[in-house]
Amino acid sequence: MIYQCNGCKRTTFETACPWCTSSELSPSPELSSRHLTPIDPSFYPDFQYRSKGLLQDFFGKKKEQAQLNDLLNNVLRKYSELKQPYFINFIHTTREGGGSADGHGAPGPRMDGVYSERELFREVLIRKGFDELEELPSLLDKLLMTTAFNSEYYGFSVELSRHLKVNLADTLRSWIEEAGVSFRANLALFYYFLWENDVSFSGIQLNPQAATTAGIPLLPMQAFRNALSLCEEIHFDILVERLESQLEHFDPNQFITMYLVDAMDGFKFEDFLVEIFQTIGYDVKETKRTADQGADLFVSRFGKNMVIQAKNYSGSVGNSAVQQAISAKAFYGCDEAMVVTNSYFTRSAKELASTAAVRLVDREGLQSYLDDYNQKLIEVFQADEETA
CATH class of the missing domain: 3.40.1350.10 (Trna Endonuclease; Chain: A, domain 1)
Incomplete structure (x- = not known):
């Protein structure tokens, strides 16, 4: 699965942002996962069974996992049904910022008569049958973040599709020439696009199990760092070629300083x-x-x-x-x-x-x-x- 870090906005295949944490100060997986938005809501840690010890797991895991699966299936089904147009249109029309603590109280009217757009949206969803939001109001923020991430990826994929060439190096160069230094934040999106659209390049091995199993990256970190190094080489060559061209063709009467x-x-x-x-x-x-x-x-x-x-x-x-x-x-x-x-x-x-x-x-x-x-x-x- 692919995640977007809510802190640095980079994309990653890891369950903890490698850019915001160091090996010495790395937070626990549970803590760090709160700062990541998956493109698929089923990969939120809320939907993953967490061990409570050997005996409790042995006697209670089967029942708890079944309950968790029921919750997961209900939430994902309703989210899929309401994603178009409710979630997506709310992302595009709301004037509120990202994740918010507003709307986490009991739904319904209050004496002060002041409501955030998020509170009103939650009430819309509850009336459409999204009952889980009454007991799990924080779930709304997570589903909205996933919706926003999906929307961002959709725009990215439309743009990237224009840069596909016969080999990886030419594709990366075409993309980086237009994207500039944003390739550093969006490289994981690039490889996710290749996997999702079944685009094969020599030397790239993507793990198909990553699509269904939490904690398994689509591309190992070392391979990802190697890809980033290749991108830096390509970007460096582009900058050198541009400077050479500017020195050859620069006209003070035409160019802006x-x-x-x-x-x-x-x-x-x-x-x-x-x-x-x-x-x-x-x-x-x-x-x-x-x-x-x-x-x-x-x-x-x-x-x-x-x-x-x-x-x-x-x-x-x-x-x-x-x-x-x-x-x-x-x-x-x-x-x-x-x-x-x-x-x-x-x-x-x-x-x-x-x-x-x-x-x-x-x-x-x-x-x-x-x-x-x-x-x-x-x-x-x-x-x-x-x-x-």
């Missing part, structure tokens, strides 16, 4: 960000110049909508920009929020963004976007040369 960005006013900076995000593969929609509720532009990719605050500053960007992004995300019901600047963020702005899951792109991050933008111009130039 950070100094030109610094000279832009606020509106020109917003317009340029539209070009940047369109060039690197996002669908972009600008907002009005005024009364935009803290939104400068909207972008979408992989089925997720993101609102962006653009700040072309000479000084540091503080909390207010992050607060505007948070407000815009809630007001417009977006999945993500981002603040982009040609400067840097204050420490308090970084702390607020971290707690509110707002993505920050500072001067260094913007430079990487400029590099991608200029590289696309070079590729267009080279294509024109070949057809001339």
